[in-house]
Amino acid sequence: MITVMKFGGTSVGSPEALKRVANIIANTEGEKVAVVSAMSGITNYLVSITDNPVADPEPIIKQFEDKHMMTAEQLFQGEALEAFKQDMEPRMENFRNAVFGDREDPFYKDNLTSQGERFSSLILAHVLKGMGIDSVALTSEEAGIAAEGNPLSGSANLKKTSTGMGIKVKPLLSMNITPIITGFYGANEEGKPLTFGRGGSDYSAAVVANAIDADVLEIWTDVDGFMSADPRIVPGVKKIDEMNFGEAAELAYFGAKVLHPRTIEPVRLKHIPLKVRNSFKPEEPGTLIHHLRKGNNDLLRSVASKTDLSIITISSAEIAYRPAMVGRIIEKIAEADVIIYSISTSLSTVAFLVHNNDVRTTLNKLNGLDVIDRIDVKNNVALICAVGDNLLEKSGVSGDIFSAVKDAGANVEMISEGASDVSLNFVVPMGKVIDVVKTLHAQFIGGVQ
Ligand code: ADP
Ligand code: ASP
Ligand code: MG
Numbered sequence: 001m002i003t004v005m006k007f008g009g010t011s012v013g014s015p016e017a018l019k020r021v022a023n024i025i026a027n028t029e030g031e032k033v034a035v036v037s038a039m040s041g042i043t044n045y046l047v048s049i050t051d052n053p054v055a056d057p058e059p060i061i062k063q064f065e066d067k068h069m070m071t072a073e074q075l076f077q078g079e080a081l082e083a084f085k086q087d088m089e090p091r092m093e094n095f096r097n098a099v100f101g102d103r104e105d106p107f108y109k110d111n112l113t114s115q116g117e118r119f120s121s122l123i124l125a126h127v128l129k130g131m132g133i134d135s136v137a138l139t140s141e142e143a144g145i146a147a148e149g150n151p152l153s154g155s156a157n158l159k160k161t162s163t164g165m166g167i168k169v170k171p172l173l174s175m176n177i178t179p180i181i182t183g184f185y186g187a188n189e190e191g192k193p194l195t196f197g198r199g200g201s202d203y204s205a206a207v208v209a210n211a212i213d214a215d216v217l218e219i220w221t222d223v224d225g226f227m228s229a230d231p232r233i234v235p236g237v238k239k240i241d242e243m244n245f246g247e248a249a250e251l252a253y254f255g256a257k258v259l260h261p262r263t264i265e266p267v268r269l270k271h272i273p274l275k276v277r278n279s280f281k282p283e284e285p286g287t288l289i290h291h292l293r294k295g296n297n298d299l300l301r302s303v304a305s306k307t308d309l310s311i312i313t314i315s316s317a318e319i320a321y322r323p324a325m326v327g328r329i330i331e332k333i334a335e336a337d338v339i340i341y342s343i344s345t346s347l348s349t350v351a352f353l354v355h356n357n358d359v360r361t362t363l364n365k366l367n368g369l370d371v372i373d374r375i376d377v378k379n380n381v382a383l384i385c386a387v388g389d390n391l392l393e394k395s396g397v398s399g400d401i402f403s404a405v406k407d408a409g410a411n412v413e414m415i416s417e418g419a420s421d422v423s424l425n426f427v428v429p430m431g432k433v434i435d436v437v438k439t440l441h442a443q444f445i446g447g448v449q
Contacts, residue, residue, distance in 0.1 A: 001030030002173065002214045006183065006205030009040035010222040011279035012120045015074040022127040024220065024282050031173040033212065035183045035205040036124055038116025039071070043184075043198070046113045049099070057099050065092060068119045075127055084126045087137070091118050106151045110185060110195045117182035117201070125180040135178040140186050140193070143179065144168045145207060147186030147194040150337065154194035156186055156207040158266060165211040173212070181208060202260035206274070210266035217267050218286075219259065220279040225287030226251075226258055229303045233434055234441045240287050240301060247301065247387045248274075248289045250423045254341075254385030255306035264289075299397060300388040300444035305433050307382040309341060310359045311414055313351040314366065315374040320347045325371060332365040341383055342416045342425060351414060353383065353427060381413055382433040386440060387423045398424055401440065408432060408439035 005028065007021050025034055037043075042064075049060055072084050098112045105111075118139055125137035140147075144164020147154040172179050183201025188194040196203045202219055209217040226248060227237040249264040258276060267274050268291075277286035319325055329350060333340060338361060342353040354362055356379055366375060384405075391397055398417055401424060405412055410432035416425045428436050 001216075002212060003028055003030060003032045003216050003218060004035065004205055004209040004212070004214045005032060005218045005220060006035045006201055007037065007124075007279060008201065008219075008221045009037040009043070011220050012036055012038075012124060013040035015071055017279070018071070018075065018124055018127050020282070021124065021220070021279055022131055022133075024279060025128060025178065026131055026133055027282075030215075031176075032178055033169065033173070033208060033214070034121075034124065034178065034180045035201060035208055036117060036121045036180060037183050037201040039067070039120050042067070042116035042120075043113060046116060047109075050109045050112050053103070061096060061099060064095065064115075068123065072123055072126070075123065076130065080126065080130055084122070087122055087126070088119070091122060094118070107188070107192045107194060110151055110154075111193045114182070114185040114193045114195050117184050121180045121182050128178060128180070133178060134176060135180060136172065137180045138169070138182070140182050140184075140204070141191065142168065143181045143208075144211075145181070145186035145204065147188050147196070149188075149194065152195055153197050154186060154188065155262075156196070156203070156266070158207065158210055158269075161186070161207055162211040165208065169208075170212060196262070197260070199257065199260040200262075202263040203266070206263045206266040209272050210270050213270060214272055217272055217274045219263070219274065219276045221258060221276065222278065222280060223258065223276075224278045224281065224284050225276045226256070226289070226302065228301065228445045229437055229441050230255075230257065230305075233305075233437055236446075237441070238445065241285075243287060243289045243301070244422075245274075245289060245291060246420075246422050250385055250420055251302055251304040251387055254304045254383055254423075254425065256302070256304040298389055298445075299391070300386055300401075300440065302387050303437050303440050303445075304385045304387075305382050305437055306341070306385070307430050307433060308356045309353055309381050309383055309427070310356050311351055311353055311378040311381055311427065312359065312362060312366075313349050313376045313378070314372055315349050315376070316372050317348055319350055320345060326350055328369065329366065329372075332369065333362055336361045336365050338362050342414060342427070344414055344416065353381075353414060356380065378413065380430040381427050382430045383425055383427050384433070384436055384440070385423050385425050388444075391422070391424050401444075402426075404439050404443045405436055407443075408435040410436050 128135035146157040146160035183204040252259040273290040338358040410428040414427040
C-alpha cells in the first residue's frame with residue numbers, strides 16, 4: 001500500500017501544525033510519501049519580493065530565515081537543532097542566490113517563489129526524524145519531478161517524472177524511508193525550477209501519486225473536505241462525502257480553491273482515488289473522489305465561482321456561415337496561450353470568456369484579422385459552475401436555477417449548458433457573484449443564506 005499525502009500551507013504553518021502533520025504521517029500504514037507546501041504566508045511574501053524589488057534585500061533574507069529558524073527552535077533542541085541548522089545552510093545559500101539572481105532570466109520568479117517549500121519540507125523531515133521515523137527531505141529536482149512549459153504555469157512531464165522517481169524515490173520506499181518532497185514546482189529541461197501556478201502543490205502531489213503508482217492520494221488541508229460551496233462565501237456549507245473525478249475536476253477548474261485545477265487528471269489516468277481531509281481533524285473521513293459514485297437525488301451538490309473574467313464579443317456579418325473564420329479567430333487566441341473558459345456563437349457574433357489579464361494580449365492578436373466588424377469587451381464578470389446529479393436530465397432544472405439567479409438580482413450574461421455532462425455554467429456580473437452563490441446554495445442545497 002503506497003499513500004501520497006499532501007499538506008497545504010496552513011497544515012504546516014506553525015510548530016503545532018507541523019507536529020500534528022507528523023503524527024498523521026506516523027499513523028499511516030504502509031509506504032508513504034509526503035508532498036508539502038510552503039508555510040502559510042511564505043509564498044505570498046516571496047511573490048511580493050519578486051514584484052517589488054528593493055535596493056537592499058538583506059533585511060528580507062533575514063526575515064525569511066528568522067521565520068523558519070523560529071519555527072525550528074520551537075521544535076528542536078541540542079543536537080537535533082544543530083543537525084537542522086546544518087541542513088538549512090545550503091538551502092539558505094540557494095535562497096540567497098535566488099534573491100540575487102538575474103531578473104532578466106524568464107524563470108527568475110519561478111526560482112524565487114518556490115523557495116518556501118524547501119524549508120517547510122526540511123523542518124517536517126526533521127520533526128519525523130525526532131519521532132524515530134526514517135525520513136528524508138527531497139527537493140523536486142532531487143525527487144525527479146520533471147516540468148515543462150512557460151514560466152509560472154508549468155506542467156509536469158508524467159513520463160519523465162515516473163522514470164526519475166522510479167530511480168530516486170522508489171528505492172527509498174522499499175527501505176522504509178519516508179520522503180518529504182517539495183510541492184509547487186518541478187525541474188524544467190534546463191534543470192531550473194518551474195512552478196505549476198499558485199496552489200500547485202496539490203497538482204505536484206497528484207503527479208507524484210501517478211509517477212509511483214500510489215494506491216491513494218490524500219490532500220490534507222484546513223477544511224473538512226470538498227464542500228457544497230466556498231466556506232468563506234457561504235455560511236453553513238455541507239461536506240460532500242463522495243464525488244466522481246469529473247465533478248471535482250469541473251469545480252476545481254471553475255474556482256473551487258480546495259484543489260488546484262489540474263489535480264484530478266494525473267490520478268484519474270491511473271484510477272487512483274483521492275481524498276480531501278482536514279489536518280486539524282484527522283479523525284474525520286473527509287471527501288472521497290474516485291471513478292464512480294452512487295447517484296442520489298441532490299439537485300445541486302456544489303457551486304463554485306471564478307471571478308475576474310471578461311467576455312470578448314467579435315461581430316462579423318454571417319460569421320456562422322464562415323467556419324474557417326471562427327477557426328482563425330480561435331487559432332489567434334491559442335497562439336497567445338490564452339485559456340478560453342467558454343465560447344458561444346450566434347449568426348453574426350462569437351463570444352469568448354477569458355481572464356481579465358488576458359484581454360489585452362487577445363485583442364492584440366485579433367487586431368491582425370481584417371474581416372472583423374467590431375469587438376466589444378465586457379470586463380469583470382464571473383463564471384458560476386453548478387454541479388448536480390440531475391442537472392441536465394431533469395427538465396426544468398436549469399429554468400429553476402436561472403430563476404434563482406434572477407431572485408439574486410443578477411442578469412445571466414452567457415450560458416454554457418450541456419458542454420459538460422455534470423455541470424451547468426453561466427456568467428454573471430462580478431458584483432453579483434456572492435449573492436448568486438448564496439441564493440443557489442440556500443434554495444437548492446440548504447443552509448443559512
Ligand atoms: P491549502 O493551503 O491546504 O492548499 P487552500 O487555501 O489552497 O489550502 O484550499 C483550502 C481552502 O479552499 C479552504 O480553506 C476554503 O476556504 C477554500 N474553498 C473554496 N471552495 C471550496 C470548496 N468547495 N470546498 C472546500 N474548500 C473550499
Ligand atoms: N506555496 C504555493 C502557493 O502558495 C503552492 C501551494 O501552496 O500549493 O501557491
Ligand atoms: Mg491549495
